[in-house]
Amino acid sequence: xxxxxxxxxxxxxxxxxxxxxxxxxxxxxxxxxxxxxxxxxxxxxxxxxxxxxxxxxxxxxxxxxxxxxxxxxxxxxxxxxxxxxxxxxxxxxxxxxxxxxxxxxxxxxxxxxxxxxxxxxxxxxxxxxxxxxxxxxxxxxxxxxxxxxxxxxxxxxxxxxxxxxxxxxxxxxxxxxxxxxxxxxxxxxxxxxxxxxxxxxxxxxxxxxxxxxxxxxxxxxxxxxxxxxxxxxxxxxxxxxxxxxxxxxxxxxxxxxxxxxxxxxxxxxxxxxxxxxxxxxxxxxxxxxxxxxxxxxxxxxxxxxxxxxxxxxxxxxxxxxxxxxxxxxxxxxxxxxxxxxxxxxxxxxxxxxxxxxxxxxxxxxxxxxxxxxxxxxxxxxxxxxxxxxxxxxxxxxxxxxxxxxxxxxxxxxxxxxxxxxxxxxx
Amino acid sequence: xxxxxxxxxxxxxxxxxxxxxxxxxxxxxxxxxxxxxxxxxxxxxxxxxxxxxxxxxxxxxxxxxxxxxxxxxxxxxxxxxxxxxxxxxxxxxxxxxxxxxxxxxxxxxxxxxxxxxxxxxxxxxxxxxxxxxxxxxxxxxxxxxxxxxxxxxxxxxxxxxxxxxxxxxxxxxxxxxxxxxxxxxxxxxxxxxxxxxxxxxxxxxxxxxxxxxxxxxxxxxxxxxxxxxxxxxxxxxxxxxxxxxxxxxxxxxxxxxxxxxxxxxxxxxxxxxxxxxxxxxxxxxxxxxxxxxxxxxxxxxxxxxxxxxxxxxxxxxxxxxxxxxxxxxxxxxxxxxxxxxxxxxxxxxxxxxxxxxxxxxxxxxxxxxxxxxxxxxxxxxxxxxxxxxxxxxxxxxxxxxxxxxxxxxxxxxxxxxxxxxxxxxx
Numbered sequence: 001x002x003x004x005x006x007x008x009x010x011x012x013x014x015x016x017x018x019x020x021x022x023x024x025x026x027x028x029x030x031x032x033x034x035x036x037x038x039x040x041x042x043x044x045x046x047x048x049x050x051x052x053x054x055x056x057x058x059x060x061x062x063x064x065x066x067x068x069x070x071x072x073x074x075x076x077x078x079x080x081x082x083x084x085x086x087x088x089x090x091x092x093x094x095x096x097x098x099x100x101x102x103x104x105x106x107x108x109x110x111x112x113x114x115x116x117x118x119x120x121x122x123x124x125x126x127x128x129x130x131x132x133x134x135x136x137x138x139x140x141x142x143x144x145x146x147x148x149x150x151x152x153x154x155x156x157x158x159x160x161x162x163x164x165x166x167x168x169x170x171x172x173x174x175x176x177x178x179x180x181x182x183x184x185x186x187x188x189x190x191x192x193x194x195x196x197x198x199x200x201x202x203x204x205x206x207x208x209x210x211x212x213x214x215x216x217x218x219x220x221x222x223x224x225x226x227x228x229x230x231x232x233x234x235x236x237x238x239x240x241x242x243x244x245x246x247x248x249x250x251x252x253x254x255x256x257x258x259x260x261x262x263x264x265x266x267x268x269x270x271x272x273x274x275x276x277x278x279x280x281x282x283x284x285x286x287x288x289x290x291x292x293x294x295x296x297x298x299x300x301x302x303x304x305x306x307x308x309x310x311x312x313x314x315x316x317x318x319x320x321x322x323x324x325x326x327x328x329x330x331x332x333x334x335x336x337x338x339x340x341x342x343x344x345x346x347x348x349x350x351x352x353x354x355x356x357x358x359x360x361x362x363x364x365x366x367x368x369x370x371x372x373x374x375x376x377x378x379x380x381x382x383x384x385x386x387x388x389x390x391x392x393x394x395x396x397x398x399x400x401x402x403x404x405x406x407x408x409x410x411x412x413x414x415x416x417x418x419x420x421x422x423x424x425x426x
Numbered sequence: 427x428x429x430x431x432x433x434x435x436x437x438x439x440x441x442x443x444x445x446x447x448x449x450x451x452x453x454x455x456x457x458x459x460x461x462x463x464x465x466x467x468x469x470x471x472x473x474x475x476x477x478x479x480x481x482x483x484x485x486x487x488x489x490x491x492x493x494x495x496x497x498x499x500x501x502x503x504x505x506x507x508x509x510x511x512x513x514x515x516x517x518x519x520x521x522x523x524x525x526x527x528x529x530x531x532x533x534x535x536x537x538x539x540x541x542x543x544x545x546x547x548x549x550x551x552x553x554x555x556x557x558x559x560x561x562x563x564x565x566x567x568x569x570x571x572x573x574x575x576x577x578x579x580x581x582x583x584x585x586x587x588x589x590x591x592x593x594x595x596x597x598x599x600x601x602x603x604x605x606x607x608x609x610x611x612x613x614x615x616x617x618x619x620x621x622x623x624x625x626x627x628x629x630x631x632x633x634x635x636x637x638x639x640x641x642x643x644x645x646x647x648x649x650x651x652x653x654x655x656x657x658x659x660x661x662x663x664x665x666x667x668x669x670x671x672x673x674x675x676x677x678x679x680x681x682x683x684x685x686x687x688x689x690x691x692x693x694x695x696x697x698x699x700x701x702x703x704x705x706x707x708x709x710x711x712x713x714x715x716x717x718x719x720x721x722x723x724x725x726x727x728x729x730x731x732x733x734x735x736x737x738x739x740x741x742x743x744x745x746x747x748x749x750x751x752x753x754x755x756x757x758x759x760x761x762x763x764x765x766x767x768x769x770x771x772x773x774x775x776x777x778x779x780x781x782x783x784x785x786x787x788x789x790x791x792x793x794x795x796x797x798x799x800x801x802x803x804x805x806x807x808x809x810x811x812x813x814x815x816x817x818x819x820x821x822x823x824x825x826x827x828x829x830x831x832x833x834x835x836x837x838x839x840x841x842x843x844x845x846x847x848x849x850x851x852x
């Protein structure tokens with residue numbers, strides 16, 4: 001098939017009719033296929049089933065003698081802190097190990113900086129209208145947190161090695177009300193790109209107008225490589241130290257997509273003095289995280305190497321799904337000049353760009369034919385993609401067969417929406 | 427021995443010498459005994475050991491088919507919501523089941539009311555200096571939350587059936603900046619008293635000057651009766667409805683002292699519309715609580731009756747400890763007119779009042795002899811007991827033998843501190 005833009009009106013009309021009937025026949029099958037969320041598949045969850053029963057009536061004590069069944073301990077049992085510290089190449093007093101949701105850690109952190117300020121600062125909310133830089137397309141849940149706290153979101157264009165750093169540097173240096181930036185540095189949600197060492201260095205060397213500016217480093221896919229050539233990400237805590245910005249970054253990592261998304265452990269990392277400050281707050285906030293679940297994780301993974309070995313099992317399940325997406329898109333849409341997409345080496349998403357003004361229509365056509373996608377626009381602040389072109393494809397959950405069917409329908413919808421747009425030119 | 431106040435100076439001097447040498451000989455034994463915190467004993471924790479391994483590779487689904495290993499669900503799995511609803515005599519849409527720490531639920535709740543206001547209100551922090559009524563002696567962690575948010579604490583005297591309601595009614599009706607009151611309605615921490623039905627009714631029928639006034643109902647010892655005659659507490663949610671204050675109360679309950687203090691589940695209950703509002707916030711705040719641990723609890727307890735039966739096992743362990751405290755204090759201090767104490771029918775604490783100005787001295791004497799107690803004053807806002815007389819005795823954790831020794835030392839310290847005070851009158 002030739003590029004759509006080179007087609008005549010008649011050719012487009014004929015193509016439109018054909019695509020409509022293809023979509024109709026899919027719809028008539030009445031299937032329900034779901035690609036909305038970056039959710040692990042059952043097969044991935046099964047990898048950790050041993051963890052369900054790995055503790056026993058004789059095994060509930062942490063290495064320091066703590067009875068994990070009882071009160072005590074705020075920032076994680078030693079053996080799990082050790083695993084996270086090793087994974088992140090940090091010391092154990094630079095990590096805080098917590099409960100099930102890293103989103104909750106981020107929310108909390110924004111909440112207390114709004115109400116109380118950073119370690120040695122004044123409350124953000126008392127300083128005026130707080131602003132965050134939001135590389136887009138990005139993760140909708142970050143934007144939801146900003147929205148909840150009435151934080152103004154400034155979209156920053158996302159490149160192939162991180163956000164547009166010229167703009168980031170300029171804005172952060174000139175506006176003291178810019179208090180934060182959201183970063184998913186490795187296999188960014190949804191584009192799948194990895195921040196280059198240069199990007200990380202430039203972030204660490206920012207000269208913020210606000211001395212209480214913070215980088216929210218959501219390293220959600222830190223261990224989620226698909227191939228054996230692991231993507232390395234520079235150690236931003238050390239780089240910040242070297243740059244004279246020792247307290248500027250909060251790192252968040254999660255085992256949600258390592259062990260069980262519904263019963264995981266998470267970790268926050270920052271400078272020693274930030275961690276001390278956070279521990280003080282935690283002592284007012286909670287009696288502590290679930291220590292038995294932390295012990296389960298320590299028993300199951302044993303050490304950092306155990307985590308890395310386990311992630312290869314995830315990769316073996318996920319790689320064929322990512323390949324199927326890329327191959328199907330390539331076969332169905334390649335050379336038509338109506339779309340481009342990423343082909344990430346890890347993470348949970350593929351970012352898909354249609355012609356301008358087509359994303360909502362594609363999602364609607366898919367929904368009508370039984371395929372649920374993440375809402376178009378979700379990857380932009382306030383759900384508003386100004387070009388209406390970005391769609392987040394989440395291929396991890398459906399079994400391969402269902403994914404194949406869903407992708408077929410998706411490609412028909414992309415072609416149909418594109419034809420509908422192009423035909424209006426005549 | 428006769429009442430100390432009737433003793434001559436010589437008698438007191440002789441007594442003082444004797445007590446000092448008794449304390450010295452205890453100190454020389456070099457024991458370390460701990461009665462600082464309301465912590466379950468190992469024997470109590472063992473009651474739930476089956477829960478450590480009650481899930482299996484075939485058993486991870488909730489009754490509605492939810493795979494508890496995966497994402498999804500914000501307010502608890504259905505079977506656990508059912509158990510809490512039945513225990514609290516509420517409907518399932520009036521409860522939200524969460525993770526390990528009910529303190530975290532309270533902290534969160536205060537935090538969002540400060541920053542965003544109650545369901546239909548304006549942010550508390552934007553209205554001026556927020557005040558909470560704090561029945562005293564009370565729970566130090568409640569005071570810590572107030573302190574963290576710069577909330578002014580107004581002490582309210584605690585009677586035998588709840589806080590001094592005349593004062594509560596008058597203050598709440600006249601000051602719109604009073605936004606909350608902390609209540610531990612059953613086996614109050616530390617006095618162990620139970621709110622009478624009349625007290626609960628008067629609380630439900632408050633006419634607050636602030637339409638965003640809230641009762642923080644920390645029913646931490648809801649199921650923690652020592653005897654078979656269960657202390658009933660009136661259903662404050664229904665009473666608030668009847669009084670035309672349907673959204674005025676947040677209930678908090680915890681299984682920390684039911685299952686494992688280090689790996690528990692907790693529950694918040696309120697009106698349906700408050701719960702709806704809270705669920706909306708939770709969707710921005712977290713990906714949800716640990717569902718596998720919720721399932722573990724549902725499997726282990728089965729139903730509300732299962733929880734109640736389990737609590738009788740706790741009572742069988744705790745009752746002898748509470749009896750030992752009461753009997754020892756009675757034998758050692760009875761008739762001396764230097765102390766009074768409570769004899770609660772449940773909960774985790776005994777509240778002890780010394781002569782005025784003696785509490786800190788008693789705690790210091792005990793510490794010197796190897797017995798760690800909760801710091802004197804901890805039961806008052808800012809740790810400041812104006813009469814320096816209240817001490818919280820936490821008898822649950824030490825084995826009976828250790829508890830006996832600790833109590834012996836405690837009684838000597840009480841007598842010595844009293845003698846030291848009385849002798850200055852001459």
